[in-house]
Amino acid sequence: xxxxxxxxxxxxxxxxxxxxxxxxxxxxxxxxxxxxxxxxxxxxxxxxxxxxxxxxxxxxxxxxxxxxxxxxxxxxxxxxxxxxxxxxxxxxxxxxxxxxxxxxxxxxxxxxxxxxxxxxxxxxxxxxxxxxxxxxxxxxxxxxxxxxxxxxxxxxxxxxxxxxxxxxxxxxxxxxxxxxxxx
Amino acid sequence: xxxxxxxxxxxxxxxxxxxxxxxxxxxxxxxxxxxxxxxxxxxxxxxxxxxxxxxxxxxxxxxxxxxxxxxxxxxxxxxxxxxxxxxxxxxxxxxxxxxxxxxxxxxxxxxxxxxxxxxxxxxxxxxxxxxxxxxxxxxxxxxxxxxxxxxxxxxxxxxxxxxxxxxxxxxxxxxxxxxxxxxxxxx
Numbered sequence: 001x002x003x004x005x006x007x008x009x010x011x012x013x014x015x016x017x018x019x020x021x022x023x024x025x026x027x028x029x030x031x032x033x034x035x036x037x038x039x040x041x042x043x044x045x046x047x048x049x050x051x052x053x054x055x056x057x058x059x060x061x062x063x064x065x066x067x068x069x070x071x072x073x074x075x076x077x078x079x080x081x082x083x084x085x086x087x088x089x090x091x092x093x094x095x096x097x098x099x100x101x102x103x104x105x106x107x108x109x110x111x112x113x114x115x116x117x118x119x120x121x122x123x124x125x126x127x128x129x130x131x132x133x134x135x136x137x138x139x140x141x142x143x144x145x146x147x148x149x150x151x152x153x154x155x156x157x158x159x160x161x162x163x164x165x166x167x168x169x170x171x172x173x174x175x176x177x178x179x180x181x182x183x
Numbered sequence: 184x185x186x187x188x189x190x191x192x193x194x195x196x197x198x199x200x201x202x203x204x205x206x207x208x209x210x211x212x213x214x215x216x217x218x219x220x221x222x223x224x225x226x227x228x229x230x231x232x233x234x235x236x237x238x239x240x241x242x243x244x245x246x247x248x249x250x251x252x253x254x255x256x257x258x259x260x261x262x263x264x265x266x267x268x269x270x271x272x273x274x275x276x277x278x279x280x281x282x283x284x285x286x287x288x289x290x291x292x293x294x295x296x297x298x299x300x301x302x303x304x305x306x307x308x309x310x311x312x313x314x315x316x317x318x319x320x321x322x323x324x325x326x327x328x329x330x331x332x333x334x335x336x337x338x339x340x341x342x343x344x345x346x347x348x349x350x351x352x353x354x355x356x357x358x359x360x361x362x363x364x365x366x367x368x369x370x
Contacts, residue, residue: 081344088340095333099325110325118334122341133342140335146327153324171337178345 004083014076032075034064044082050089051165054172058085061181074182081179085172092171096164108162113152115167117145119174185276197295198265201256207285208275209244210237213256215263216270229269234261237276244279258295 002009021040022032041063045055062078064070070078099114100106121136138144195218213235235256241249258265271292277285 077347080347084340084344088337091333091337091340095330095337098329098333101323101325107323114330114334118338121338136338137335140331140338142327142331145330145334146324149324149327149330175337175341175344178341180348 004080004087010080011076014079015072017079018072018075032070033066034068034070035066037070037075037078038063038066041078041082044079045086048086048089050086051168053165054089054168055082055085057172058082058176058179061176061179064182077180078182085175088175089168089172092168093164095171096167099167105161105163106167107153108160109152109155110149111162111167111170113148114145115170115174117148118171122174122178185274195267195269197258198261198268198271198292199258199295200293201271202253202289202291202293203287204253204289205240205249205251206288207241207250207282208277208287209239209241209279209285210276211240211287212236212238212274212276213261214272214274215265215268216272217264218267218269231272232263234263234265236262244277245281250282253289 001013004010017040018032021036038059041059045052045059048055058081062081064074095114096106096111099110117139121139198215201213212233214231214233216229216231218229238256239249240252240254273287273290275285275287
């Protein structure tokens with residue numbers, strides 16, 4: 001399977017997968033139903049290193065019921081979203097490594113400051129106004145992030161830690177909030 | 184060497200901004216001729232007043248820096264009141280013998296209430312460098328460059344999935360194009 005960033009190849013792979021899964025075979029009715037689609041999404045998430053508590057909220061949002069017929073557009077969106085979430089979680093994992101500075105445990109105040117800044121930048125985006133992209137990029141620059149982290153350490157003197165799993169879960173929530181639920 | 188450009192106006196106006204493109208002018212002086220507010224008929228003597236003196240356009244007159252830059256001069260930068268302006272004189276100076284020809288181009292004069300398009304830029308674009316220089320940061324801060332690199336990639340991935348929303352729907356609660364109330368439930 002091509003990486004999702006190789007869009008043409010990825011789309012070709014998705015089309016072929018949809019056709020193969022939709023072939024009638026032993027089933028009476030051809031086409032991809034909710035059971036096959038949901039099982040595929042679960043397998044994609046299970047085969048990755050992402051924790052289940054991180055991926056299951058996404059699956060709840062985009063799964064289909066067993067009896068529902070899944071159009072190609074929904075199939076493609078669901079599969080793409082899974083792969084993009086897995087890459088997002090991998091990035092969040094790398095980010096945690098930067099935040100813990102090799103100690104294995106990151107400061108909770110710093111984690112919350114970084115996630116808070118990301119949430120703010122995601123909230124600022126508006127597709128009808130391209131300049132919002134520049135605004136979000138400015139918020140996520142090294143200077144702004146350094147100030148946010150420094151301010152967090154100054155404001156709250158009590159130092160506690162945030163575990164990796166909790167950080168990944170909180171980060172994934174920001175991503176999943178932008179995923180359109182299947183309806 | 185000096186060059187003077189003069190613009191005589193028919194009616195007086197309130198000057199807001201002057202925008203132009205430089206062409207190897209080193210210093211700019213602007214003088215305006217104002218009508219006195221008491222002179223309703225416009226026949227009284229008019230005086231030339233310097234509102235901008237030797238404004239530096241090229242830090243070094245002998246080198247290229249600033250030689251073809253765009254400049255905006257606002258009323259707030261003027262040395263005097265620029266209301267009731269009848270004429271504008273722009274005096275260009277270039278002391279360097281390197282440049283044989285110098286002038287200003289694409290001159291645009293904006294009255295009050297009509298600002299140049301660049302005014303629509305949001306204020307944060309004028310402050311791209313952090314206002315609070317993080318000079319006294321905690322020693323234990325994570326590397327901001329590395330944090331920024333990862334966070335920006337996370338942002339891009341999220342925005343991408345937001346942009347790739349499926350147009351098609353399952354039509355879960357649709358019955359012949361309408362919602363069946365019995366199928367709706369509280370979650």
